[in-house]
Amino acid sequence: MEQKILFVGAHPDDVEFGCGGTIAKHLENNDEVFVLVMTNGEKGHHPENGEECLNSLHILGVKRENIIFGCFKDGYLNDSQETINFIETIINRLKIGKVYTHDPNDRHQDHRYCSNAVSSAARKVAEILLFQGPSTNVSFEPHYFVRLKEEHIHKKKEILNCYKSQFNKNPTLFLKWAENVAVTNGLICNSDYAEGFSINHIFKGDRDV
Numbered sequence: 001m002e003q004k005i006l007f008v009g010a011h012p013d014d015v016e017f018g019c020g021g022t023i024a025k026h027l028e029n030n031d032e033v034f035v036l037v038m039t040n041g042e043k044g045h046h047p048e049n050g051e052e053c054l055n056s057l058h059i060l061g062v063k064r065e066n067i068i069f070g071c072f073k074d075g076y077l078n079d080s081q082e083t084i085n086f087i088e089t090i091i092n093r094l095k096i097g098k099v100y101t102h103d104p105n106d107r108h109q110d111h112r113y114c115s116n117a118v119s120s121a122a123r124k125v126a127e128i129l130l131f132q133g134p135s136t137n138v139s140f141e142p143h144y145f146v147r148l149k150e151e152h153i154h155k156k157k158e159i160l161n162c163y164k165s166q167f168n169k170n171p172t173l174f175l176k177w178a179e180n181v182a183v184t185n186g187l188i189c190n191s192d193y194a195e196g197f198s199i200n201h202i203f204k205g206d207r208d209v
Helices: 014-028 051-060 081-094 109-121 150-160 171-188
Strands: 004-009 032-039 067-072 098-102 127-131 144-148 193-202
Touching (some): 004 081, 014 098, 014 144
Parallel strands (some): 004 098, 098 127
C-alpha cells in the first residue's frame, strides 16, 4: 500500500544528510514523499531562494509542489504552540502516515527544537522515526534500519554535492560522513550500507503485533 511520508528538517540539507537514501527508497516504492524545511538556512549561508535544496530534492525525485519551506528564522527555531500548529496543520492537510525528523539529542538547538515540535505535532501519526546528522550527539543509538544499495549511496552523494554553499566549511564532511555512517549502519544489519534511525514511536494496528 502506498504511503504519504513527511520528512522534516530544520535547514536545507538536513533531511538529505539524515535519510537521503531512505527518501529514494520510498520514492521507488511509489510512496508520496513530502519534505518540510523549517528555515531557509540563512544563518548557515544557504541561498535564501532555496535553489540548492530544490535542486537536490529534484534529483532525488521529490515533486516541487511537495517541498514546503516554513521560513522560520534560522537559529531561532522553537517548539512553541505556533511552530507545533504549523507542522500539525500540514500533517493533517496531507494525511501523513509516517514522519521522519531529527533525533532530539543534537548539539544544534534548531535540530532539537524541530524534533520536539514534530513529536508534538505528529503525536497521532502512526510512526515517527528520528535521523542522525553530523551534529547529533555521539550517544545516538539506532534501532530501526533501512538497508541501502550502492546506487542509493551514489545518489546521496550526488544530492549532497548540490550544496556548494556549504563546501567552504568542511568539504569532506558532506561525502565522507554520509558514506562512513552508512557503512557502519550496514555492518549492524548485514548490509553494505544502511541508514539508521532511533524511534520516537510506532503505533501498531489492531491486527498487528
